[in-house]
Amino acid sequence: MTPDKTNLGTNYVFRALADPTRRAIFEELARHGEQTVHALTGYAGVSQPAVSKHLTVLKRAKLVRHRREGRETHYRAQPDALTPMVDWLRHYGAFWRDRFDRLEVLLERMDP
Amino acid sequence: MNDSGSNPAEGTRTLVIERVFPHPPEKVWRALTESPLLTQWLMNNDFEPVVGRKFQFRSEPVPNWDGVIDCEVLIVDHLKRLSYSWSSLGADFVVLWTLTPAEDGTHVRMEQSGFGPDHQAAYKGAKYGWQRFFDGLERVLGGSAG
Numbered sequence: 001m002t003p004d005k006t007n008l009g010t011n012y013v014f015r016a017l018a019d020p021t022r023r024a025i026f027e028e029l030a031r032h033g034e035q036t037v038h039a040l041t042g043y044a045g046v047s048q049p050a051v052s053k054h055l056t057v058l059k060r061a062k063l064v065r066h067r068r069e070g071r072e073t074h075y076r077a078q079p080d081a082l083t084p085m086v087d088w089l090r091h092y093g094a095f096w097r098d099r100f101d102r103l104e105v106l107l108e109r110m111d112p
Numbered sequence: 113m114n115d116s117g118s119n120p121a122e123g124t125r126t127l128v129i130e131r132v133f134p135h136p137p138e139k140v141w142r143a144l145t146e147s148p149l150l151t152q153w154l155m156n157n158d159f160e161p162v163v164g165r166k167f168q169f170r171s172e173p174v175p176n177w178d179g180v181i182d183c184e185v186l187i188v189d190h191l192k193r194l195s196y197s198w199s200s201l202g203a204d205f206v207v208l209w210t211l212t213p214a215e216d217g218t219h220v221r222m223e224q225s226g227f228g229p230d231h232q233a234a235y236k237g238a239k240y241g242w243q244r245f246f247d248g249l250e251r252v253l254g255g256s257a258g
Contacts, residue, residue, distance in 0.1 A: 096129045096222055102153035103220075106143055107135045 013081060016061035021046060022054045026063055029077035036072045126225040134217040137191045144194055144209055155181070159196075161188045167196075183207075198224065 017023050021044055028043050029035060037055065041048045055075055058064040062081045066073050133140055143149045145161040155169040165185045173179040180200065187195035191211060198205040205224050212219040 092127055092224060093129070096127065096224065099154055100129055100131050100220075100222075103143060104131075104133060106149065106153045107133055107139060110139060110143065110149070112139065 012061035013063065016057050016063055019054070019057075021050075022058055025051065025054055026058055026077055029064060029075060030079055034074050034076040036074055038072065040075065126223060128221065128223050130219065130221045132214050132217055132219050137211045137213055137218045140211055140218045140220060141191050141194075144211075145188075159183075159185075161185065161194070163188055169198075 017026065025040055025044055028040065035043075037048060037051055040055075041051045044051055044054075055064060055066070059066065063078055064075050065078055066075045068074075143153065145159070147157055147159045150157050150159055155171050157169045158167045159165075159169075160167065163185050167183050167185070169181040169183060171179045171181075182199045183196045185196050186206065187193050187208070193211070194209040196207055198207045208223045208225070210221040210223070212221075
């Protein structure tokens with residue numbers, strides 16, 4: 001069974017990106033590079049505490065990194081963190097192809 | 113017999129496997145919907161072809177995974193379509209089987225799409241659906257998204 005390749009990192013990535021606002025924030029950072037929480041708040045259309053909370057979830061999934069500069073925190077996307085998710089879906093491809101082979105064998109054996 | 117993998121145009125959202133089996137749809141349908149037959153080619157299960165029925169696929173537990181996939185039957189369209197949700201490790205998918213009579217048997221299409229109800233809602237007009245998300249990120253990810 002293929003999901004044995006899955007690790008907790010994948011799980012965090014899926015959960016982090018299950019929320020449309022977090023996807024939007026991540027996408028914005030991936031497209032336009034590093035930004036402050038303040039700038040992201042304007043973009044996301046939700047309160048600054050809400051944006052900070054979303055960023056914490058993204059950070060835990062290693063989808064974003066941050067650095068402090070003076071009183072501002074700057075965030076940037078880490079698209080490489082998506083790799084486990086992409087890999088996981090690839091494993092599902094191998095999984096289903098294998099099961100299709102088994103289905104074919106079974107169909108041969110079954111009564112008409 | 114043809115066999116296609118995930119459609120590159122679909123990115124990572126949807127996995128599609130298609131194959132023509134030289135057997136009538138009635139027989140393929142039985143293999144997809146009779147629990148003991150499903151066990152033989154897919155996984156141990158307590159499946160019943162009844163919409164709303166919750167069931168599990170179970171395989172050998174491995175490190176970091178208990179081997180359980182939680183499912184719920186979504187569509188039972190006799191000899192044509194079968195769909196169930198597929199959840200494990202916090203990731204929610206929908207599996208859709210489509211059977212089409214072919215000249216020499218049955219064309220079987222399996223589509224596994226992510227990522228659960230939120231994903232479905234996102235398709236219906238929310239601004240940042242998965243489709244747009246992955247379309248946009250394909251450039252950022254370079255070749256690795258295919």
